[in-house]
Amino acid sequence: MSLLSTLAPKKGAKHSPKRIGRGIGSGMGGTATKGHKGQLARTGGTVRRGFEGGQTPMHRRLPKFGFSNVAFATEFDIVNLSQLANFSGEVTPEVLHQNGLVGKGLVKILGNGEIKKALTVKAHKFSASAQKAIEAAGGKVEVIK
Numbered sequence: 001m002s003l004l005s006t007l008a009p010k011k012g013a014k015h016s017p018k019r020i021g022r023g024i025g026s027g028m029g030g031t032a033t034k035g036h037k038g039q040l041a042r043t044g045g046t047v048r049r050g051f052e053g054g055q056t057p058m059h060r061r062l063p064k065f066g067f068s069n070v071a072f073a074t075e076f077d078i079v080n081l082s083q084l085a086n087f088s089g090e091v092t093p094e095v096l097h098q099n100g101l102v103g104k105g106l107v108k109i110l111g112n113g114e115i116k117k118a119l120t121v122k123a124h125k126f127s128a129s130a131q132k133a134i135e136a137a138g139g140k141v142e143v144i145k
Contacts, residue, residue: 076125077102081133082113090120093144115139 021032034041050057079101084091093107109121111129118138126134131141 074106076106076108078108078110079123080110080112081115081130084109084119084121085113085115085117087119088117090122092122093124109134 018028018033019026020028022028024030031041039045039047050059052058077096079096083101087095093102096102096107097104106124108125108127109123109130110127111131111133115133115137118140119134120140120142121134122142122144124144126141126143134141
């Protein structure tokens with residue numbers, strides 16, 4: 001049985017830190033592990049992110065392209081027909097929100113899956129295939145403005 005006073009880390013588990021910049025006798029040489037000359041050997045010689053040594057950086061060499069409409073884009077919460085199969089009667093965005101299918105935003109119904117019941121579905125937008133499938137099952141589609 002060992003006493004608390006005799007506990008010690010395993011042999012080789014602890015190392016003394018490198019003593020950098022303490023001369024030749026430290027074993028780290030006269031350059032203090034920084035090599036000879038160059039930006040990284042100097043005090044304050046850090047290289048900022050994306051810096052390529054004076055060469056025109058990648059983000060300036062590559063062309064800008066495309067178009068992003070993020071500021072004015074309309075985000076819809078998506079519901080598939082397969083998810084509507086569990087409902088009966090009238091399905092509105094409020095009902096979908098209460099059942100945890102969508103948030104409080106705009107709702108779009110997509111035609112993925114099948115629907116066999118006649119439902120009255122109210123949403124902000126419908127895909128053409130969803131509208132066709134709902135009406136083929138005897139249901140009604142109402143677009144909310």
